[in-house]
Amino acid sequence: MAATGQLNAAAARAHLVQPVHLLRAAIIVAVLLVWEGLALSGWLYRDVVPRLEVIAVALWSLLVTPEFYVHLWVTVREIVIGLAIGGLCGLVVGLVLGANRLLARAFEGYLYYLGPTPKIIFFPVMIMWFGVGFGSKIAMAALSCFFPIALSTAAGMRQIDKVLIRVGRSFRLDAWQMTTKIYLPAMRAPIINGLRIGLGVALIGALLAETRLSSQGIGFLVIQTYNVFDMPRMYAILIALFVLAIGANAAIAKLGGLSSTRS
Amino acid sequence: MTPLLRDRILPPALGLGTLVAALAAVEILIRYGVINGFIVPLPSDVAASFGKVFTQEDIVNRFRLTFLEALAAGNMITVVGVLLGLLLYRVPLLRRATETWVAALASAPTVLLYPLFLVIFGRNASTIIMMGFVAGLPPVILKTVEGLSGTRRVLIDVGRSLKLSATQQFVKILLPAALPTIFVGIRLGLIFTLINVVGVEFLINFGGLGQLISDLAERYELSETYAAICFVILVSVMFFIITERIERWLRPGN
Numbered sequence: 133m134a135a136t137g138q139l140n141a142a143a144a145r146a147h148l149v150q151p152v153h154l155l156r157a158a159i160i161v162a163v164l165l166v167w168e169g170l171a172l173s174g175w176l177y178r179d180v181v182p183r184l185e186v187i188a189v190a191l192w193s194l195l196v197t198p199e200f201y202v203h204l205w206v207t208v209r210e211i212v213i214g215l216a217i218g219g220l221c222g223l224v225v226g227l228v229l230g231a232n233r234l235l236a237r238a239f240e241g242y243l244y245y246l247g248p249t250p251k252i253i254f255f256p257v258m259i260m261w262f263g264v265g266f267g268s269k270i271a272m273a274a275l276s277c278f279f280p281i282a283l284s285t286a287a288g289m290r291q292i293d294k295v296l297i298r299v300g301r302s303f304r305l306d307a308w309q310m311t312t313k314i315y316l317p318a319m320r321a322p323i324i325n326g327l328r329i330g331l332g333v334a335l336i337g338a339l340l341a342e343t344r345l346s347s348q349g350i351g352f353l354v355i356q357t358y359n360v361f362d363m364p365r366m367y368a369i370l371i372a373l374f375v376l377a378i379g380a381n382a383a384i385a386k387l388g389g390l391s392s393t394r395s
Numbered sequence: 396m397t398p399l400l401r402d403r404i405l406p407p408a409l410g411l412g413t414l415v416a417a418l419a420a421v422e423i424l425i426r427y428g429v430i431n432g433f434i435v436p437l438p439s440d441v442a443a444s445f446g447k448v449f450t451q452e453d454i455v456n457r458f459r460l461t462f463l464e465a466l467a468a469g470n471m472i473t474v475v476g477v478l479l480g481l482l483l484y485r486v487p488l489l490r491r492a493t494e495t496w497v498a499a500l501a502s503a504p505t506v507l508l509y510p511l512f513l514v515i516f517g518r519n520a521s522t523i524i525m526m527g528f529v530a531g532l533p534p535v536i537l538k539t540v541e542g543l544s545g546t547r548r549v550l551i552d553v554g555r556s557l558k559l560s561a562t563q564q565f566v567k568i569l570l571p572a573a574l575p576t577i578f579v580g581i582r583l584g585l586i587f588t589l590i591n592v593v594g595v596e597f598l599i600n601f602g603g604l605g606q607l608i609s610d611l612a613e614r615y616e617l618s619e620t621y622a623a624i625c626f627v628i629l630v631s632v633m634f635f636i637i638t639e640r641i642e643r644w645l646r647p648g649n
Contacts, residue, residue: 152491152492155488155489156492156493180514234405234406234409235409237402237406237410238405238406238407238409238410238413239410239413241410242410242414245631245632245635246628246632248586248590248631248635249627249628249631249632250589250591250593250594250627250631252593252594252597253593253594253597253605253608253624253627254624255597256608256609256624257620257621259612260434260435260617261434261435328502332502335504336504336506336507339504339507340506340594340598343509343510343598344597344598351507354507354510355510357510358510358511358513358514361514363514366510366511366514370508370511373504373507374504377502377503377504378499378502378503381499
C-alpha cells in the first residue's frame with residue numbers, strides 16, 4: 133500500500149515536471165522579462181507599457197475595490213439576461229428548423245449568412261428601440277448569441293439517432309414530451325457548444341455596446357481608463373476580463389463534457 | 396408536387412415570400428401608426444435611401460477603405476498564421492505547450508483590446524488593421540496545424556523516398572495536402588477580421604463603412620442609417636459566399 137503511494141507520488145512529480153510544463157513556464161517567464169525590459173527601456177511612450185509591479189498593484193486595487201464588482205454585476209446581468217432571451221429564441225428556432233426540412237431550406241440560409249455579420253453595427257438601431265440604458269445592451273447580447281445557438285441546435289437536431297426518434301414515436305409521445313425526453317437530451321453536446329459560442333459573442337456584444345455608450349459596466353470602465361489614460365488600470369481590467377471570459381467558456385465546456393477549445 | 400418544385404422552387408420562394416410579407420407588414424403598421432415611424436423608418440424609404448447613401452455619402456471610397464483594411468489584416472493573418480502553424484507543426488513540444496493558449500485566445504474577447512490599441516497606434520487605420528489581425532490570427536494557426544498534421548503518411552513517405560529537401564517536402568507535399576484545411580482557417584480568420592474591422596471603425600468613428608453607420612446614426616438620418624446597415628450586411632454576406640465558394644473549390648474531389 134505504502135509502496136503504491138510512493139509510486140503514485142513519484143508519478144505525480146514526473147507529471148509536474150514534464151517538458152511541456154517547463155516550456156510553458158519558460159515562455160511565460162520570457163514574455164514577462166521582455167515586457168519588463170520594454171517598460172524599463174523607455175523606447176515606448178511612458179505608461180503604454182507599465183512595469184509589471186505597477187500592473188500587479190493596479191490589478192490588486194481593482195479587485196479589492198467594491199466599485200469593480202458593481203460594474204461587473206451590471207455586465208454579468210446584461211449578458212445573462214441577453215443569453216437567456218437570445219438562447220431561448222435560438223433554441224426554439226433551431227428546434228423548429230431542425231424538425232422541418234422545408235422550413236430549414238427556406239430560412240436557415242438567412243441565419244447562416246446573417247450569423248457572421250458584425251452585430252455592433254445594429255447598436256444605433258438597438259438604442260432607438262430600447263434606449264441608452266440596460267435594454268440596448270441586453271438586446272445586443274441577445275442578438276449576438278441568437279445565431280450560433282439557433283444554427284447549432286438545428287444542426288444537432290438533424291444528427292439525432294433516428295432510432296431514438298422512432299422509440300419516442302412508438303411510445304406515442306406528444307411534441308412537448310418528444311422535445312424534453314428525446315430531442316434535448318440527445319442534443320446536449322451541440323446545444324452546449326452553441327451556448328459556449330453564444331456566451332462568447334454575447335459578452336462581446338454587451339461589452340462593445342458599453343464602450344460605445346454607457347455609464348456603467350466593465351466596457352464603460354475600460355473606455356473610462358482610456359479617456360483618463362490610466363494604462364495600468366486598463367491592463368488590470370483587461371486581465372480580469374480575459375480570465376473571467378476564458379473561465380466562463382471553460383466552465384460551460386466542462387458542464388457539457390466538451391473540450392474547452394473553440395470548434 | 397414534383398421533386399423540382401418541392402426541393403428547388405418552394406423553399407426559396409417561401410423564404411423570400413416571408414421576407415417580403417414581413418416588410419410589407421412593417422410598412423403597413425408604420426403607416427397606420429402602430430409602429431413609431433420615428434424609430435423604424437418605412438421600408439420603402441430605406442429602399443429609396445440607398446441612392447442617397449451611394450451618391451452623397453461616398454460609399455464607394457468608404458467600401459474601398461474597409462476592403463483595403465480587411466485585405467491588409469487578411470494578408471497578415473495568412474502569412475503570420477501559416478508560418479506560426481508550420482512552426483507548431485515542426486516543433487511538437489511547442490505545439491503541446493501552446494495550442495491550448497491559441498485556442499483560449501480564439502475564444503477570448505480580443506476586440507475589447509481596441510482602447511489599448513488606440514493608445515499604442517493612435518486613432519488611425521493601423522489600429523483597425525491590427526484589431527482585425529489579432530481577431531483573425533488564432534483560427535489560421537489552429538487550422539494550419541490541423542491541416543499539416545492530417546497529411547496522409549503515405550504522401551510524406553513518397554516525398555522522403557524521392558529524397559525531397561525540407562522546403563520541397565513542404566511546398567510539394569505538405570502545403571497542397573493541407574491547403575483545404577488551411578483555407579478553412581483563413582476563411583474563418585477573414586470573417587473575424589471583417590467583423591472586427593467594421594466594428595472598430597464604428598466604435599472609434601474612423602475609416603469606411605463602420606464610420607458611415609456611426610455618422611448617419613449621430614445625424615439621426617434614420618432611413619439612411621438602416622440603408623447603410625443593410626449595405627454592410629450585403630457586403631458581409633457576399634464576402635461570406637465568395638470565400639465559401641473558394642473553400643468548396645479547394646476541397647478534395649472538386
